[in-house]
Amino acid sequence: MPKAQQLSSANWFGKASAGVIAGFMLTLAICGLLAHFGPLDVGYFSAQSQISMWLMSPVWGLIMSFCFLFRNGVHAWAWLGSGNAVLWGLLLGSQYLVGQGG
Template identity: 45%
Template sequence: MSTERVRLQSRHWFGKTLAGTVLGFGLALALSGLFAWLGPDGIDGGGGKVQFNMWLIAPLWAGVLSLVYLFRTPLRAWLWLGAANASAFGLLWAVRLSMS
């Protein structure tokens, strides 16, 4: 096994950007949904909470999209964000089942 570290390269930007765009959006939706269910007053929090959840998606998505470039390869970005999506949507599904 080689001990040489993989150097970050600019040629990986397309795969990372695509992972952050596609999977980052899904992750932002799941996290916003979790906040909607687990936040103050639950899912029926009123008009202000609905508006807040809608606006919460953009900064979450932008945060994921900006941090995706810290992955060494696009494959790692896809795998880690895919696992994060599966976990977040699984947790959202469990919360919805237990609270409805």
Template identity: 35%
Template sequence: MLAKTFAGILLGCPLSMAVIGLVVYLWPGSSEAVLMPWLVAFFPLWTVVIAATFMFRTGVRAWGWLAVANVGAFAALFLAKHTLPGL
């Protein structure tokens, strides 16, 4: 149980940051108009990720899947920033 909690806290935070960053970056129009609502949405998203870690059977699976999700989210953010016309 403790491993799942720490996985949600330690890997859920950067995952939520990457998802919010990707959404803000890909949002049509000016990012300044949507930045504040998405920053406010960061904390509920992080809470959902923390709660979702308890659906895994073991803490090792939670760490593994959240690590893979982090790599995927940051890779998508990196690709979006370097291939799409940006801000």
């Protein structure tokens, strides 16, 4: 059985940059999906848009906080980058399908 790796402050710049840059893009995708697929009407001043807007900071803060639990910066970039690819693919794909279907 492999030995559990201890958390350390090594490679903090790679982890922090992944949390700031990739985490911000991931937060945009999450809030965009919430605004797009939420149960309320969508408009500039609708409740759903306001909820999406005000959730940006806490969600981004959580992602930035948890990025330090990755083993190193490469793992942080890989996981957050793949999450970005999936969520942005869903968001952009849903925009394309809704635009074509209507």
